[in-house]
Amino acid sequence: MGKTMFEKIWNEHIVSESEGEPALIYIDLHLIHEVTSPQAFEGLRLQNRSVRRPELTISTVDHNIPTDETRDQEIKDPIARQQVEALRENCRDFGITLYDVDNSSQGIVHVIGPEQGYTQPGMTIVCGDSHTSTHGAFGALAFGIGTSEVEHVLATQTLRQYKPKTMQIDFIGEIPLGVSAKDMILATIGKIGTAGGTGHVIEYTGAPIKSLNMEGRMTICNMSIEAGARAGMISADETTFKWMKGRKFVPKGTEYDKVLEKWGTYKTDEDAIYDSKVQIDCNELEPYVSWGTNPGQVCKISDYVPYPEDFEDQVDKESASRAIDYMGLKSGTKIQDIKIDRAFIGSCTNARLDDLREAAKLVKGKKVSNHVRAQVMPGSTLTKILAEKEGLDSIFIEAGFEWRNSGCSMCLGMNPDILSPEERCASTSNRNFEGRQGKGGRTHLVSPTMAAAAAIEGTFVDVRNWGIE
């Protein structure tokens, strides 16, 4: 019987395996940031342990650094500053590369890995961050870990893991105009639920997936965790190779031809069997908007805020009722009548160059609604530089958007960029949990074009009517 792409990568990385125990697997790339690593280094120090392979760990600051002009100064919040300082010291002491705030390679950890060419097909990649699943878009096995596991990887370059199950999410049909990768994944989570992928590694397949560019594929894999999955993957193909070629850490010349051959082998065999399978028909998709407080609570732009009674399951009824209450919505309200206060284009889900291009296309020549504060936080400093070269910054600025620096920023509001209580935000990020973007803040998850359109219109709006090509 054939093997899935996941199984091939898994098998290649087993260091040790015994019956009834989690396997010990080797980690090719370990990414760290300031929030989930300090306690791991503290643990190493307490036990007098060293970092086994410092060159396989890459570090950046992203979660709590400012995105405004105070960025180059000392961080005002003393505790956040201490955390960034701790990372600097740890990287120095243990010999780990750090892309600090003043480095053009700095950015959100899941943006810079692929952008710099660290992320490659067939690799095992981990990070103390659940959205590590993003890197799976390159045919890698990438997943989030906790801080104790970060310490384990630093000390041993391996990780103890039970072999997850596999799930195929197969997209069929054609992606309608105005529907983006973000809508595809929101629809998927809406269908299978936030625990639908628990214990599984998802592989996304089908012609619609293959028609997406790398940015779109990363958006989809990024939100695998919102479906509860360990990881999400898409096998590498010409689109992948083309996107990777020439990036800083991708092999060059004859080396490149050699790795290309190897990379091409990370594909699921035709007769391989997944543990479970879901099908999504793209023909049925529209732009999506989340109305609730978990990423499974989504609906189409043409829909209405649901009634709790619409849900069969008692638990879902209660969750819906609590969510509608928290979100300050009324059942039966047209989604397109919901007025927003803020728009956020950013995060590791949707702040790559192509996401910014798509949003800019729509924004060009228009003005942000006078009751909306709209912001763009590019996913990395390099993304920002490239976007400025194309003039995207002036398009956003002329329309009334704030053009900021890179960082996680309002995706989780650990830096000063947060929502005030009851402020309503059209956000391109990945989580709409209560208080995620600031206590009492109300987050609606949407695609970059939907966020841009909502910023201009002042309410949610169907981008399919905006004449996008």
Add this chain to the structure above:
Amino acid sequence: MEKFYKHEGIVAPLDRANVDTDQIIPKQFLKRIERTGFGEYAFFDWRYLEDGVLNPDFILNKPKYKNATILVSGKNFGSGSSREHAPWALFEMGFKVIIAPSFADIFRNNCMQNGLLTITLDISMVDQIMANSIKENNYLIKVNLEEQSIKDDYGFTSKFNIDPFRKECLIEGFDDIDLSFKLQDKIEKFESNRISRW
């Protein structure tokens, strides 16, 4: 890691599904560089009112659950981020065991690394424990990890599943890194065959 063998304690009910890690420990408290100091901030947005006083309506603030050490909650507990601060906060708040119909993967892993036992039971069992903890005062249950059993004084008993490896680690208080260091020669062998990536 602290050893876990048996535990008897008061049960507190948190009757919600999908309790996410942003609720368990909101991000403004993730800035510490230690593993401790998170307990008082657990469930912050639910637990405290604007002016920092305890919210009397939040269930875990009821005097009856003040000394609870076992938390029972709805499905998909611990969904969301990978922050290990969530189990640290729960542990420091006094919890030793969490019972739910299902858990998010990374969260459960993180709990096990910290001697916090997560027990998955059928929803009907969870509902029964939840109902008892609401109805009775000082509702206690006994958890025996060795026997993989739960009992109360009102006739409730149940077995639970746990994989043998994690069970042993909890009972012995093993440190994962120490265990992996014993496989050093295998790691070295793997590395000598491994092609470097970049």
